[in-house]
Amino acid sequence: MSQYAPIPKARPGKVDRVPMPEQDPIERGRNFLEVPFGYSPEMAQVEASRCLECKDPTCIKGCPVGIDIRGFVVKIREGDFQGAVDIIKHDNALPAVCGRVCPQETQCEEVCVVGRKHTPVAIGRLERFAADWERDQGVVAIPKLAHSTGRRVAVVGSGPAGLTVAGELALRGHSVTIFEALHKPGGVLMYGIPEFRLPKDIVEAEVDYVRKLGVEIIYNAVIGKMITVQELLEEEGFHAVFLGLGAGLPYFMNIPGENLNGVYSANEYLTRVNLMKAYDFPRADTPVRPGQKVAVFGGGNVAMDAARTALRMGAAEVSVIYRRSMEEMPARREEIHHAEEEGINMRLLCNPVNILGDEQGNVTGVTCLRMELGEPDASGRRRPVPVEGSEFVVESDTVVVAIGNGANPLLTEATPELKLNKWGNIVADDATGRTSMPGVYAGGDIVIGAATVILAMGAGKQAALAMHEELMAKEIN
Amino acid sequence: MNTILRKTILAPGVKDFLVDAPRIARKRKAGQFIMLRVRQEGERIPLTIADADPEAGWIRLIFQEVGRSTVELGRLEEGDSILDLAGPLGRPTHIEERGTVVCVGGGIGTAPVHPIAKANKEMGNRVISIIGARSADLLIMEEEMAKASDRLLVCTDDGSKGIKGFVTQVLQQLMDEGEPIKEVVAIGPVVMMRAVSEVTRASGIPTVVSLNATMVDGTGMCGGCRVTVDGRSRFVCVDGPEFNGHAVDFGELLQRQRAYTEQERQAMAQDHVCHIGRDQ
Ligand SMILES: Cc1cc2nc3c(=O)[nH]c(=O)nc-3n(C[C@H](O)[C@H](O)[C@H](O)COP(=O)(O)OP(=O)(O)OC[C@H]3O[C@@H](n4cnc5c(N)ncnc54)[C@H](O)[C@@H]3O)c2cc1C
Ligand SMILES: Cc1cc2nc3c(=O)[nH]c(=O)nc-3n(C[C@H](O)[C@H](O)[C@H](O)COP(=O)(O)OP(=O)(O)OC[C@H]3O[C@@H](n4cnc5c(N)ncnc54)[C@H](O)[C@@H]3O)c2cc1C
Ligand code: SF4
Ligand code: SF4
Ligand code: FES
DSSP states (O other), X not given: OOOOOOOOOOOTTTSOOOOOOBOOHHHHTTOOSOSBOOOOHHHHHHHHTTOOOOSSOTHHHHSTTOOXXXXXXXXXXXXXXXXXXXXXXXXXXXXXXXHHHSOGGGTGGGGOGGGGTSOOOOHHHHHHHHHHHHHHXXXXXXXXXXXXXXXXXEEEOOSHHHHHHHHHHHXXXXXXXXXXXXXXXXXXXXXXXXXXXXXXXXXXXXXXXXXXXXOEEXXXXXXXXXXXXXXXXXXXXXXXXXXXXXXXXXXXXXXXXXXXBTEEEHHHHHIIIIISOGGGTTTSSOOOOOOSEEEEEOOSHHHHHHHHHHHHTTOSEEEEEOSSOGGGOOSOHHXXXXXXXXXXXXXXXXXXXXXXXXXXXXXXXXXXEEEEEEEEOTTSSEEEEEOTTOOEEEEOSXXXXXXXXXXXXXXXXXXXXXXXXXXXOBOOOTTTOBOSSTTEEEOSHXXXXXXXXXXXXXXXXXXXXXXXXXXXXXXXX | OOBEEEEEEEETTEEEEEEEOHHHHHHOOXXXXXEEEXXXXXXXXXXXOOEEETTTTEEEEEEEOOSHHHHHHHHOOTTOBOSEEEEEESOOOOOOOOSEEEEEEEGGGHHHHHHHHHHHHHHTOEEEEEEEESSGGGOOOHHHHHXXXXXXXXXXXXXXXSEESOHHHHHHHHHHTTOOEEEEEEESSHHHHHHHXXXXXXXXXXXXXXXXXXXXXXXXXXXXXXXXXXXEEEEHHHHOSEXXXXXXXXXXXXXXXXXXXXXXXXXXXXXXXXXXXXXX
């Protein structure tokens, strides 16, 4: 039981959204510590008291995994934090992650009833609070597992999709083994999203929870190369396979100069810094070039992460170069706001056309063209058109290309049975994750293209349910 | 897992490990490599699988100590384990019946060329191998290459063993003698692979080189290993490591290999002994 006394519901609109304390922008631009500090129990209770506790809570429909939001928010207001955690974990095995990185403003919070007239309830912050509170207690409750079913499942990839499938199936009594190509778990949570947005010990703790459910994780296991999917089913004794491979293929712009020294894909740049700890070089062995003037191409979350990382690696000047305007920027508002606060220069309506270098092959600058917004294109966004003769050079010694990721063909090439779409994504049923290969399911970025953590988890959850049904219907010996 | 079963020193700074890795041993084909990490804060580095025994479950790694990671690896002893080992990665060498194939190994490049010579011989091709090094003490795997080849030519820059001269001169001689060469496979320092490709270019003999780009993941996820081949950007770890030597932009590869010269110097200067006593 928690020692916090319940507080009453606030009158609608009478209490403003409780701000979350965060590090000073100038100071945090030089360290890798998490930017927001999180709510105290008192702040969380006050924020929770703003919830109307609706009879028909629309917020739940905005959450891809359908967390009983009203239920857990009420528990927080009542001071029963463990109760809140239990409710959240019923539908979401990684709440400390989602509370931090979900685009809440376009999901649960967008449809919160309070949001019609006032600022919506800070659902993400409350979720994060509950998860952090539990971790701070030191004991993370492990739910009771079902009796062993004797069924064995192989999960390929330990990103949010794979971890969710593994957790859900372990809870139902199946024996689950995750095969991960890298030496660490978590997928993008570990190698992509930076420490200052998602501390790695939180990812480790969430993975640990899945491990405590009895899931085994085998690292350095590149499926398609070391073992094929077919062999998992036919020789290794697995009754089903889930593919949560992510969108691990970096796109480049295919402009001159892209192979100069100092040009990185965002994947490479962030992997060097996050997974390989280049910020700790030379104590850690993997280096990254210490850019002073860094140009980042793109306008999504990945671009913001790369830009803010470059700043923390010691850059004096960081520009984000994006060909459309602020309105079209796909990154979360909060990320753009944080980046601007830290002094990152947004060069909007600019398109890089050429990367310049010196005789040694080092980057020296980027030639850009100014753009204007023209007619709307197929995506409904106004198409940027270049302004004739508007070339100018952005001096840079490091360039990070963050224009998107596609499907990595490593596994699918070795698995001709899998049906792919024209972009190389695995074709899987929306509701069940079933692929064209019997016993094989897929979900997350490898199916829908680079998306979000919570969508990957949602897909994982649905696939787990379908897999459970199929597994239980299967005769095994 | 990943236990070092046998450690041999082949030449100054060149070590030869047999490593227990049954899954990789079973799957690997000539031309493929592994990624490894020696310690928690270590780098991921690629090494070619120089040989393997699928029954006994070992793979063989032969490496030259050139920087921090390879020096640290070389410090491991029999019975020690390699922290992380992932593979087999990359596309296998394309081996088919062709007739005469020349395998050229320069320096440490002899190690990766060896399995290719062996596989060609098993295919029934006539294998002529040329191996070279700066001097006799740096020559490796002479006996094994002799076994894997129908004819072995040895050369050293200083003439301390075999023919005095570069592998390219020996190859040129073979061509001049009128050997009906159907393919040349050359592995070694970039400048050597470039020179070999120049020698064969005019006569149009298909020439395969194995590119040693700097890698991070080795699975096609970062693009750090990209090279330009035929004017197109390719990832060495998944599209290679072998490419048509006549189409590779070697100048760019050399430039990209120098990307971290300054950091490599720093890393070597602060040898890993000084971590002891620090938190980690
Ligand atoms: C820099 C960055 C920032 C982001 N920020 C946000 C954010 O703020 N909010 C948000 O919701 N989303 C964000 N995203 C997107 C989000 O991270 C992804 O949508 C999500 O991680 C997808 O999950 P997944 O499980 O499908 O794949 P991943 O997380 O990509 O995991 C896939 C895993 O599979 C492994 N794997 C791949 N192939 C094989 C193989 N053949 N054998 C074995 N293992 C294999 C990979 O190594 C990896 O560990 C961000 C993405 C990036 C890159
Ligand atoms: C597919 C592939 C297969 C390889 N197989 C072998 C092998 O079987 N045996 C072997 O000895 N080496 C092999 N290499 C090279 C090996 O990976 C590098 O020597 C190693 O990464 C150097 O790491 P380091 O920390 O010891 O040296 P660093 O401090 O990183 O570098 C020291 C010196 O080595 C050079 N160097 C760095 N990386 C490479 C590289 N990838 N290739 C060539 N030179 C490099 C640097 O320019 C520098 O001069 C292979 C490389 C690739 C890409
Ligand atoms: S998981 Fe994401 S969408 Fe669902 S309630 Fe939490 S923050 Fe909102
Ligand atoms: S919609 Fe908003 S106010 Fe209503 S229950 Fe959900 S969080 Fe509370
Ligand atoms: S090493 Fe990362 S893509 Fe090749």
